[in-house]
Amino acid sequence: MPSTKVSRMFRTLALLIVIIAALYLALCAALFVFQRALIYFPQPAALETPASLLTLTVDDAHIQVSVRPHAGPKALIYLGGNAEDVSRNLPAFSQAFPEHALYLMHYRGFGGSTGSPSEEALARDALTLFDKVYDSHPQVAIVGRSLGSGVAVRLASQRPASRLILITPYNSLEGLAAQRFRWFPVRWLLKDRFESWRYAAHITVPTLMIEAEHDEVIPRTSTERLYRHFAPGVATLKVIPGVGHNSISDSPDYLKLMGAGL
Template sequence: MSSFLPSIQGFLKGSAATAAGLSTVGVGLLLFGQNWLIYPSAFPPGSRTEVPVPAQFGLPYEDLELVTSDDVKIRCYLLLQRRDLDPVHHSEDTTREDADEEFASFRPTVIMFHGNGGNMGHRIPLAKVFYTKMRCNVLMVSYRGYGLSEGSPSEKGIRIDAQTALDYVMSNPTLGRTLIVLYGQSIGGAVSIDLASRNPSAIRALILENTFLSLPRLVPSALPALAPFAFLCHQKWDSASKVPTIPPSTPILMLSGARDEVVPRQHMLELWKLVKAREGQAESRGREAKEEEDEEEVQDVRTGAGSRFANFPQGTHNDTCVQQGYWMTVAEFVAGLGQAPARNDA
């Protein structure tokens, strides 16, 4: 037995050393490598260099290069509406251009903020639905460090990128007169919420798909091994604290995939409660009410202010946008926003 004790002691020491080592790795990963974890802009391979363009999908577009306030060049695609979408019949005479600009000024403008993987070119099929089916102007934004944009991604930097895109729309002679709708998937939803909270009078509506309460609150489910170190996450994207600051008159459409394997559905449900509370629609429940009962009830509900929660039972994190009824729900929401009134604000 005595000869066996050193082996046990050695095992315990080794286990302790391993645990300490893993803790060190976990702390180091969150402190110094979390941007790499949160913003995998090079995945899938080729995403930094191979960026599809709208012309490949038969869409007219302008390749924009915007310079941010901290002097970073980001790339965007602008799809401006035309009265006649058939390029064969689209002449370049001044009369036709004036008619197109007038038509575009009465259509909503959707600013698209994509998820944390891939690049904006991978989302062109989604932009095509907004452009051809709903006749929206579309501005697709490539965050810094993504696709062909300069710089490295971070919460601070992406917030600047989003503001730069909005400032461009607001200052554009045609787009500045339109209703502005933010469309964000996953982390793009957090970008949308943050931007709307900082520009309450500029945004007409938000469309959010499979987004989260905050990144620190997402760590335990997304990276269970790093759960004890979630407090070290300096990339916050704290949507839970910002939703209440968005005016009640700004309707929010929430699109939730019930089988989301990345962002637990509870995040969307909690955000929905905040949306309702912001509009004075919070429901009173007894203390004995169960959370699972709330989940069963929240399938497709609306508030009097025009916000809506739409559940897609088979939707996962990346395929909710192809679920049956998804685009019909989005189209109904956009159509319900009406047309833009005359605007004097710059």
């Protein structure tokens, strides 16, 4: 083959490699810049009246909390999923847990709350809500679903919760992202890691973990890996059969298990 053709072939190959590398770096940059838009999907509140809302002022934001007031020692704080309108749980929770005052937190950007969501912001907001609730209710159960399980386990490691319930929980968001975006250096790109395993070992209160048998979002291996980070005897893992990640709350066993965990 003439040397000019060889030279041309190598130049073309080098150009192709440069283009592919540039596209890959552009995709990495896009993931880094827009990652929180892939994690959080703010929802408006469907059920809100002045009587059912509490507003917390936290740092630079106003956090809306859907509430069902109830006198007595028991309260429940609920931290929902990444695309959940937590207010929709209020009727069912009110009926299922009549002895508990209910506090369902709308994350920043959700349900009328101001500000932008991030792992650290949600953690601070949850601490503020717990301290507010604990002033009136000495027995505070913390419930976290999906994304909220990461907020809940961190909160329970830092405050005197009476019970902890984790619904479709994960070991870490970093681990989930690494599985979904296998070809990208997620470890270096991710800002919000939600490393639940780091906090699990510090939990001493009775903990119930509820898993969906056919969870298509959070693999069973992730949930079971988190379970192994709890001290022996602290956590119990229950599986609801025949349901997926989003349909788990449709099962009649869902509220029954939660009630048993309280």
